[in-house]
Amino acid sequence: MGLDAASLLQVLVWGLVVGSIYVLLATGLTLIFGVMKLVNFAHGELMMWGAFLTILIAQSTGVNPYVAMIGSTAAVGLLGVAIERLGFRPLRGTAKINEIFLSIALILVLQNALARFFVPYFRENAQIRTPYATEYFSLGLVNLRYDFVILLAVAWAITFGLWFVLFHTAPGRDVRATSQNRAAALLMGIDVRRIDMLCFGIGSALAALAGSLYGVVNPFSPYAGTIPAIKAFAVIILGGLGSVPGAVLGGLLYGVVESFGTFFLGGSWRDAIAFVLLIVVLMVRPQGIFREGA
Amino acid sequence: MSLLRCEAVAKSFGGLQALAGVQFEVGAGEIVGLIGPNGAGKSTLVNTITGVHRPEHGSITFDGHEVTRLAPERITRLGVARTFQIPQPFHTLSVLENVMVGVAFGARGASLERAAREAAELLEFVGLADKAHHEPQALTIIELRRLELARALGSGARLLLLDEIHAGLTPKELEEARELLQRLRARGVTILMVEHLMQIIMAVCERIVVLEFGRKIAEGTPAEVAADPEVIRAYLGTRRAGGARAAGA
Amino acid sequence: MSRAAAARVRRRRTLPVALAMLVAGGVVAALVREQFVLQVLTYVFIFAIYAQSWNIAAHSGQFSLGHATFLGLGAYASVLLAGRLGLPAAVAMFVGPLLPALAGLAIARLCLRLREWYFGMVTFGFTAIVQVLVVEPFGGLTNRWDGLDAAPLWAGGRAIETIAILNYLTALALMVGSYLLAARLMNSKSGLALAAIHDNEVVAAVSGVNVRTHRLMAMTLSGYVAGVAGALNSHTLTRHISPGIFGIEDSIWPLLYTIAGGLRIPEGPILGTLVVRVFWEWALRALGGFESLVVIGLALAVIVTTFPQGLYVLAARAAGWAGPRLARRAR
Numbered sequence: 001m002g003l004d005a006a007s008l009l010q011v012l013v014w015g016l017v018v019g020s021i022y023v024l025l026a027t028g029l030t031l032i033f034g035v036m037k038l039v040n041f042a043h044g045e046l047m048m049w050g051a052f053l054t055i056l057i058a059q060s061t062g063v064n065p066y067v068a069m070i071g072s073t074a075a076v077g078l079l080g081v082a083i084e085r086l087g088f089r090p091l092r093g094t095a096k097i098n099e100i101f102l103s104i105a106l107i108l109v110l111q112n113a114l115a116r117f118f119v120p121y122f123r124e125n126a127q128i129r130t131p132y133a134t135e136y137f138s139l140g141l142v143n144l145r146y147d148f149v150i151l152l153a154v155a156w157a158i159t160f161g162l163w164f165v166l167f168h169t170a171p172g173r174d175v176r177a178t179s180q181n182r183a184a185a186l187l188m189g190i191d192v193r194r195i196d197m198l199c200f201g202i203g204s205a206l207a208a209l210a211g212s213l214y215g216v217v218n219p220f221s222p223y224a225g226t227i228p229a230i231k232a233f234a235v236i237i238l239g240g241l242g243s244v245p246g247a248v249l250g251g252l253l254y255g256v257v258e259s260f261g262t263f264f265l266g267g268s269w270r271d272a273i274a275f276v277l278l279i280v281v282l283m284v285r286p287q288g289i290f291r292e293g294a
Numbered sequence: 295m296s297l298l299r300c301e302a303v304a305k306s307f308g309g310l311q312a313l314a315g316v317q318f319e320v321g322a323g324e325i326v327g328l329i330g331p332n333g334a335g336k337s338t339l340v341n342t343i344t345g346v347h348r349p350e351h352g353s354i355t356f357d358g359h360e361v362t363r364l365a366p367e368r369i370t371r372l373g374v375a376r377t378f379q380i381p382q383p384f385h386t387l388s389v390l391e392n393v394m395v396g397v398a399f400g401a402r403g404a405s406l407e408r409a410a411r412e413a414a415e416l417l418e419f420v421g422l423a424d425k426a427h428h429e430p431q432a433l434t435i436i437e438l439r440r441l442e443l444a445r446a447l448g449s450g451a452r453l454l455l456l457d458e459i460h461a462g463l464t465p466k467e468l469e470e471a472r473e474l475l476q477r478l479r480a481r482g483v484t485i486l487m488v489e490h491l492m493q494i495i496m497a498v499c500e501r502i503v504v505l506e507f508g509r510k511i512a513e514g515t516p517a518e519v520a521a522d523p524e525v526i527r528a529y530l531g532t533r534r535a536g537g538a539r540a541a542g543a
Numbered sequence: 544m545s546r547a548a549a550a551r552v553r554r555r556r557t558l559p560v561a562l563a564m565l566v567a568g569g570v571v572a573a574l575v576r577e578q579f580v581l582q583v584l585t586y587v588f589i590f591a592i593y594a595q596s597w598n599i600a601a602h603s604g605q606f607s608l609g610h611a612t613f614l615g616l617g618a619y620a621s622v623l624l625a626g627r628l629g630l631p632a633a634v635a636m637f638v639g640p641l642l643p644a645l646a647g648l649a650i651a652r653l654c655l656r657l658r659e660w661y662f663g664m665v666t667f668g669f670t671a672i673v674q675v676l677v678v679e680p681f682g683g684l685t686n687r688w689d690g691l692d693a694a695p696l697w698a699g700g701r702a703i704e705t706i707a708i709l710n711y712l713t714a715l716a717l718m719v720g721s722y723l724l725a726a727r728l729m730n731s732k733s734g735l736a737l738a739a740i741h742d743n744e745v746v747a748a749v750s751g752v753n754v755r756t757h758r759l760m761a762m763t764l765s766g767y768v769a770g771v772a773g774a775l776n777s778h779t780l781t782r783h784i785s786p787g788i789f790g791i792e793d794s795i796w797p798l799l800y801t802i803a804g805g806l807r808i809p810e811g812p813i814l815g816t817l818v819v820r821v822f823w824e825w826a827l828r829a830l831g832g833f834e835s836l837v838v839i840g841l842a843l844a845v846i847v848t849t850f851p852q853g854l855y856v857l858a859a860r861a862a863g864w865a866g867p868r869l870a871r872r873a874r
């Protein structure tokens with residue numbers, strides 16, 4: 001690997017692609033954290049369910065995988081709603097550690113339920129095959145995969161769409177109000193439980209979409225989601241728990257840093273980079289870069 | 295001789311100057327009132343004296359020791375104790391154990407067995423003996439304030455900082471509280487009490503310090519303070535004006 | 544019996560409980576001849592030690608999501624001491640864990656100002672970092688991803704059955720020891736300080752508790768005990784270690800076992816590990832690998848949503864001797 005401009009640019013593009021996936025994961029997590037003040041550690045398992053369902057739908061119906069993603073995203077969104085209703089809602093008001101416990105129990109359930117169907121079908125790894133898998137744009141120095149372009153377009157269209165809903169519509173305002181002050185939102189007549197359900201559903205759907213896009217550019221197994229989701233959680237701590245702008249900026253930045261870090265330090269370091277960053281930042285600012293709930 | 299001395303104490307939160315050079319003394323054995331409108335900086339002052347916040351400027355001495363930059367537990371062990379405006383019990387400990395924490399780790403550093411005995415006595419003293427083995431969740435807000443008081447007393451305080459422990463009491467409860475304060479004084483405890491209720495301040499304090507926007511605007515006997523034009527002005531535009539006037543009349 | 548008396552009884556009961564566990568464990572060893580059962584129980588004892596170490600840290604409000612750091616470092620240090628320096632495994636097992644104790648101290652020091660999610664994520668992060676350190680800079684020593692074989696704790700021409708029994712008894716004794724350690728700690732003056740810190744650090748500090756030293760002490764001790772569990776595991780059951788030990792799985796088990804059994808109760812981790820693991824072994828046979836884990840996950844989810852105080856308090860309630868202190872702790 002030379003240090004020429006072309007390979008650096010290649011690393012940057014990969015960073016943006018990975019970063020966009022982190023943005024989707026982190027935005028979902030931060031949306032849920034904002035209103036419910038909880039973290040679903042099984043976010044990464046929802047992510048892999050999304051990827052798996054996309055393959056399943058695409059193969060069984062023959063539609064383009066990018067179209068199949070609509071179905072898988074919706075299905076996982078509904079699964080999220082069920083998890084919130086049956087699992088996290090009864091725990092509201094008990095110790096934080098109980099929520100952590102439940103989300104870890106959910107890792108066991110979701111991961112192994114997925115493996116149960118996945119392993120006989122794919123053995124170790126699967127990848128989402130799109131019709132454009134071998135097509136490239138030439139951009140002078142780098143060749144850009146079609147799939148990268150589509151991935152970036154989808155991720156950012158969804159991110160900006162969500163942004164618009166959050167900051168320019170009535171339901172979005174209710175979500176932000178609940179996130180800022182739950183008690184006050186309740187007094188204002190906002191049905192905060194419905195907001196919980198909504199946000200958990202949307203957050204889970206975003207995880208599924210992130211997983212599907214991940215599956216287009218990476219081979220994946222039922223166990224592949226845990227680490228990216230936990231890194232996305234590190235990202236939202238850095239960006240400020242509950243802050244959507246923090247998650248978007250943080251996710252993108254982190255993707256680029258990880259890509260360059262892995263390039264220069266070697267693959268073993270990939271997972272550690274996020275945490276070195278997290279630890280350094282928390283030493284200086286124990287509450288994250290932006291304040292909680294910003 | 296002064297037990298507590300604050301000199302030019304300043305503390306800010308971001309752009310907000312919560313304390314802007316506060317200066318006053320509390321003599322041994324005194325009961326001093328600390329009053330002021332909402333947001334005047336009274337709780338911040340208590341937090342600063344007890345080491346919960348670090349002041350940017352100024353110095354605080356207690357009994358001849360410089361305590362300005364000491365850790366909270368060091369200050370407590372020197373003999374300063376406090377209650378919190380919003381009671382914050384240890385929620386997984388029993389009422390008795392809450393008080394035991396103060397006795398075991400405060401100025402006297404008792405063994406667990408002695409801590410249990412003394413904590414039981416303190417609960418008796420504040421009238422919570424029958425709740426010793428309840429959980430704090432089962433207490434009323436008024437009982438929780440008494441629990442705060444017992445925990446603070448347990449740490450062997452020579453100086454007690456009380457942050458609004460009398461808000462919301464009925465006249466009968468106020469009378470009991472006043473008696474309790476007199477008994478405390480009889481034990482030789484010096485008290486600095488933050489209070490909005492002029493009635494009790496007027497009744498028990500020898501001296502009153504008035505804060506507004508982080509500055510001391512008046513100091514003196516209850517009668518002097520009630521007649522002070524600055525104090526009347528400070529209290530007029532606020533909700534508490536009625537209380538201040540009524541007490542001053 | 545009044546509530547107060549119940550609380551006092553709970554305080555004194557640790558030694559009889561310890562003896563009862565030893566006797567029950569001994570009886571099982573005398574009666575059961577099936578290798579497989581002994582092996583499962585040995586696992587239960589070792590992981591109960593590990594879960595107890597997590598419980599000790601949790602008692603001070605330090606909810607670690609990366610305890611595998613200590614489990615793994617203890618295992619590596621002990622295996623290396625035995626393998627490279629030729630120390631007997633029985634000695635290395637107690638010397639090696641000084642390394643995770645030191646790591647616990649260092650991590651607690653770095654995380655002093657952090658709590659809740661922040662603390663959890665940083666402790667998790669250290670596991671990922673330590674894994675890279677073990678593989679990369681220390682790869683020469685640790686044989687990278689391939690790992691190392693561990694010297695056996697009991698060897699020297701004994702029959703396999705004898706070794707299994709000896710492993711079992713060692714693990715049982717150490718588990719009872721870790722139980723006594725945790726119980727004594729929680730009932731001591733320091734235990735009161737740790738509980739106060741768990742509830743509210745600011746109020747603990749103004750009550751005279753030195754929050755800093757107590758937090759450091761709890762994590763150092765926790766690191767040591769976790770390290771002993773890791774060392775014991777590699778010298779008896781796995782006989783091999785690899786960087787895989789610094790994975791997510793090994794960090795979440797102590798948390799699941801402890802909370803299922805009863806958080807911040809010394810008996811909790813033991814009961815939790817026993818019940819969950821035995822149930823799992825049964826499910827594995829009855830249902831198959833993936834299905835059994837799904838069922839375990841669901842069972843744990845049901846426990847926490849219907850009875851967040853855990854199985855020990857549930858059992859104690861059923862038996863009618865749950866003191867109020869017990870119920871409070873486990874909240």
Ligand SMILES: Nc1ncnc2c1ncn2[C@@H]1O[C@H](COP(=O)(O)OP(=O)(O)OP(=O)(O)O)[C@@H](O)[C@H]1O
Nearest residue numbers: 307310312330331332333334335336337338339379
């Ligand atoms: N931890 C903090 N962070 C930021 N601002 C704070 C903090 N604590 C206090 N303040 C601000 O400092 C000012 C003084 O607050 P303080 O609580 O000391 O007032 P007070 O005199 O006790 O009022 P009250 O009578 O309502 O209790 C207020 O404007 C308050 O909002």
Ligand SMILES: [Mg+2]
Nearest residue numbers: 336337338379
């Ligand atoms: Mg106040």
